[in-house]
Amino acid sequence: MFHWLEKHPFFFAVGVFIVIAFAGLVEILPSFAQASRPVIGTAPYSTLELAGRHVYIKNSCNACHSQLVRPFKSETDRYGHYSLSGEYAYDRPFLWGSKRTGPDLMRVGNYRTTDWHENHMMDPASVVPGSVMPAYRWMFTNKADIDTAFAEQLTVAEYFQVPYNQPVPMKDGSSVVVKMGSSVAEANAIALEEAKAIAADMRDQDVKDAVERGEIPEIVALIAYLNSLK
Amino acid sequence: MDIAQLQAYGYFTLTIVLVIALYSYIYHLYSKKKDVDGVDYESYSDMALKDDLDDTPVSPKSDEKEK
Amino acid sequence: MENRPLEYDYTVAKMFMLTTIILGIVGMLIGVILAFQLAYPGLNLMLGEGLAEYTNFSRLRPLHTDAVIFGFTLSGVFATWYYVGQRVLKVSMAESRLLMVLGKLHFWLYIVVVAAAVVSLFAGVTSSKEYAEFEWPIDIGVVVVWVIFGMSMFGLIGIRREKSLYISVWYFIATFLGIAMLYLFNNMAIPTILGTAADGTSGIGAWYHSVSMYAGTNDALVQWWYGHNAVAFGFTVPIVGMIYYFLPKESGQAIYSYKLSLLSFWGLMFVYLWAGGHHLLYSTVPDWMQTMASIFSVILILPSWGSAINMLLTMKGEWQQVAASPLIKFMVLASTFYMFSTLEGPIQAIKSVNAIAHFTDWIVGHVHDGVLGWVGFMIMAALYHMAPRVFKREIYSKSLMTAQFWIQTLGVVLYFTSMWIAGITQGMMWRAHDEFGNLAYSFIDTVTVLHPYYTIRGIGGLLYLVGFLMFAYNIYKTMSARPVEERELQNASPMGA
Numbered sequence: 001m002f003h004w005l006e007k008h009p010f011f012f013a014v015g016v017f018i019v020i021a022f023a024g025l026v027e028i029l030p031s032f033a034q035a036s037r038p039v040i041g042t043a044p045y046s047t048l049e050l051a052g053r054h055v056y057i058k059n060s061c062n063a064c065h066s067q068l069v070r071p072f073k074s075e076t077d078r079y080g081h082y083s084l085s086g087e088y089a090y091d092r093p094f095l096w097g098s099k100r101t102g103p104d105l106m107r108v109g110n111y112r113t114t115d116w117h118e119n120h121m122m123d124p125a126s127v128v129p130g131s132v133m134p135a136y137r138w139m140f141t142n143k144a145d146i147d148t149a150f151a152e153q154l155t156v157a158e159y160f161q162v163p164y165n166q167p168v169p170m171k172d173g174s175s176v177v178v179k180m181g182s183s184v185a186e187a188n189a190i191a192l193e194e195a196k197a198i199a200a201d202m203r204d205q206d207v208k209d210a211v212e213r214g215e216i217p218e219i220v221a222l223i224a225y226l227n228s229l230k
Numbered sequence: 231m232d233i234a235q236l237q238a239y240g241y242f243t244l245t246i247v248l249v250i251a252l253y254s255y256i257y258h259l260y261s262k263k264k265d266v267d268g269v270d271y272e273s274y275s276d277m278a279l280k281d282d283l284d285d286t287p288v289s290p291k292s293d294e295k296e297k
Numbered sequence: 298m299e300n301r302p303l304e305y306d307y308t309v310a311k312m313f314m315l316t317t318i319i320l321g322i323v324g325m326l327i328g329v330i331l332a333f334q335l336a337y338p339g340l341n342l343m344l345g346e347g348l349a350e351y352t353n354f355s356r357l358r359p360l361h362t363d364a365v366i367f368g369f370t371l372s373g374v375f376a377t378w379y380y381v382g383q384r385v386l387k388v389s390m391a392e393s394r395l396l397m398v399l400g401k402l403h404f405w406l407y408i409v410v411v412a413a414a415v416v417s418l419f420a421g422v423t424s425s426k427e428y429a430e431f432e433w434p435i436d437i438g439v440v441v442v443w444v445i446f447g448m449s450m451f452g453l454i455g456i457r458r459e460k461s462l463y464i465s466v467w468y469f470i471a472t473f474l475g476i477a478m479l480y481l482f483n484n485m486a487i488p489t490i491l492g493t494a495a496d497g498t499s500g501i502g503a504w505y506h507s508v509s510m511y512a513g514t515n516d517a518l519v520q521w522w523y524g525h526n527a528v529a530f531g532f533t534v535p536i537v538g539m540i541y542y543f544l545p546k547e548s549g550q551a552i553y554s555y556k557l558s559l560l561s562f563w564g565l566m567f568v569y570l571w572a573g574g575h576h577l578l579y580s581t582v583p584d585w586m587q588t589m590a591s592i593f594s595v596i597l598i599l600p601s602w603g604s605a606i607n608m609l610l611t612m613k614g615e616w617q618q619v620a621a622s623p624l625i626k627f628m629v630l631a632s633t634f635y636m637f638s639t640l641e642g643p644i645q646a647i648k649s650v651n652a653i654a655h656f657t658d659w660i661v662g663h664v665h666d667g668v669l670g671w672v673g674f675m676i677m678a679a680l681y682h683m684a685p686r687v688f689k690r691e692i693y694s695k696s697l698m699t700a701q702f703w704i705q706t707l708g709v710v711l712y713f714t715s716m717w718i719a720g721i722t723q724g725m726m727w728r729a730h731d732e733f734g735n736l737a738y739s740f741i742d743t744v745t746v747l748h749p750y751y752t753i754r755g756i757g758g759l760l761y762l763v764g765f766l767m768f769a770y771n772i773y774k775t776m777s778a779r780p781v782e783e784r785e786l787q788n789a790s791p792m793g794a
Contacts (some may be wrong), residue, residue, distance in 0.1 A: 020471070032515060060358055062425055077736050134349070151490065182495035271555050291459065
């Protein structure tokens with residue numbers, strides 16, 4: 001049986017392929033048939049939040065921070081309700097991470113504030129003595145890439161029917177509409193509006209001035225994203 | 231039948247088939263020392279040990295054409 | 298030049314030997330820097346505030362993993378393929394001009410892709426998926442390189458003199474197919490320049506940015522189906538292929554059981570792919586998948602140990618060679634570490650163990666006893682065996698090799714023991730409650746307690762890096778060592794004092 005395969009490389013390769021592809025067929029395809037639907041209260045990311053998510057990814061925050069609360073008492077005590085599949089419906093890519101060098105961030109928006117993040121990103125050890133996290137000072141000067149975030153919104157709305165500019169149901173029975181611009185200029189204006197609200201709670205004068213001038217530093221976008229994690 | 235039930239039946243059948251295939255293959259390997267070409271299975275190790283360009287292959291490819 | 302007898306042509310093998318060593322040094326050096334950054338965070342600023350963005354932990358971390366996987370290990374796989382492939386198929390690359398061109402093209406395109414990957418990761422252009430960080434333009438480059446590797450491999454198989462494929466060739470074929478399938482499916486993404494705004498503008502934002510085809514839980518499932526099996530088909534399958542050739546050849550012993558190798562090959566192929574879900578235990582993927590992944594991970598011990606035991610029994614009656622030859626030492630210790638990490642992995646995949654181990658340094662320790670002890674040792678042993686044959690010279694120094702062996706072994710032991718303690722300590726502290734049911738420790742308590750272990754880990758990594766530099770030096774000096782005759786190269790490699 002198999003010694004015949006060893007003398008016929010083509011059929012050998014076909015055989016290997018069938019054997020290794022088998023697990024994928026059984027395990028992965030069925031879960032695609034039942035792709036998870038967003039739970040009530042999960043809204044798509046706004047332009048600024050998405051730009052912040054890109055800052056998060058650019059700096060590999062996911063290398064040290066998970067976004068997955070497992071269903072154990074010790075974890076729900078520490079981080080809040082355990083994760084539900086539908087909460088990740090708009091996460092492309094997923095950011096569960098594989099290592100908790102720092103704490104989980106799945107619901108960090110519930111217990112940390114804009115000024116906490118501002119101080120922490122500038123000098124982590126000043127907020128959390130003993131922290132091994134590096135400072136991320138360049139985020140206060142680098143500009144966030146709003147255009148790319150907007151392009152991503154357009155792409156997911158077009159290809160994956162993500163509900164921008166449509167009412168999304170919330171837990172209290174109300175609904176919210178996440179706005180997506182109709183042009184690059186409008187998208188930037190929407191993001192700037194959000195950025196101003198964040199910058200109002202910050203104390204770094206350079207960041208405030210930048211937002212006043214119509215520029216959005218990376219730190220503002222990142223904080224908008226972190227605040228949205230609930 | 232929904233997909234979960236189909237999966238369960240598929241998985242069960244497959245496990246049985248694989249177990250039978252595996253054990254009969256093991257039995258076959260150990261009951262017969264030689265493969266279809268009449269080469270003792272263990273002599274294939276020589277492919278690594280005698281691998282100079284002028285060593286004789288264990289089962290030369292040119293055999294195929296002579297048959 | 299005319300009428301010279303036909304010889305194996307190692308030109309391409311030599312090129313990849315060079316990148317194995319260079320990218321190995323790069324990957325391991327970054328690893329040591331990362332280890333010390335965790336112990337001493339001030340090192341994030343080692344090149345000053347201005348360059349902090351490029352020297353801090355988070356920017357370097359994907360560079361370390363990718364340099365070791367796609368740089369060091371893949372180069373090692375390519376180098377050994379272009380060496381072992383010719384020999385066990387009994388055909389020289391010099392016999393086909395096409396194969397020679399393909400081989401060189403393979404190398405140079407690989408270099409281009411590596412350069413692009415390094416630049417993009419330093420710039421922070423990443424998709425965030427572990428070991429699949431590259432954005433779509435580089436992904437296309439990776440696919441092209443891989444297709445050329447496949448053409449070159451099947452081309453050589455097509456003109457072979459030996460009708461039957463040797464065990465190592467099975468593993469190389471499986472490596473090619475497995476990584477091709479996994480890489481393609483995991484990197485499915487839509488470039489965001491395709492998005493069109495309501496006013497008709499398109500091509501907005503960064504041209505290289507893309508968005509994953511899968512969302513949330515599905516994305517995680519595909520990613521760890523890839524992530525786990527990229528390890529399988531990069532760190533396990535081709536390395537098993539290597540040891541099946543190099544250990545028998547170097548020791549002059551036939552493989553203990555050819556039949557056992559058959560069983561373990563097909564067993565490994567079938568079982569490995571199921572186990573990816575063990576990275577997602579207690580997550581939001583369906584329970585049956587988690588259970589299945591856990592069970593298959595334990596079954597995986599059988600085919601893994603099948604190969605490892607086959608290797609150790611190959612040395613039956615010839616154990617004095619382990620004492621006599623540092624090269625055999627490397628390979629025997631490699632297969633021992635293979636047994637060790639293929640036992641440790643399934644233990645971590647048991648759900649109740651995983652509840653403590655997941656997200657901790659124990660997982661990091663597991664990866665490293667596999668990669669440092671098994672992959673690293675085997676690739677270095679393979680290159681040591683190849684060096685006298687491709688350069689026609691004896692290995693420069695046997696005593697240097699022995700010293701390197703002990704230094705690196707000590708490094709690996711320090712690494713995984715410190716990570717065991719760190720991981721289990723942290724996992725236990727996270728879940729500790731006091732008598733009133735409140736959490737006993739704040740998160741930062743569980744970080745500061747790790748400082749001594751992080752320091753020991755850094756020292757372990759540094760020892761391994763020092764050993765690797767000794768290896769590089771030894772190979773470099775081999776190129777100008779005493780020339781040897783063809784008959785000295787039959788089995789045990791010739792070594793200078």
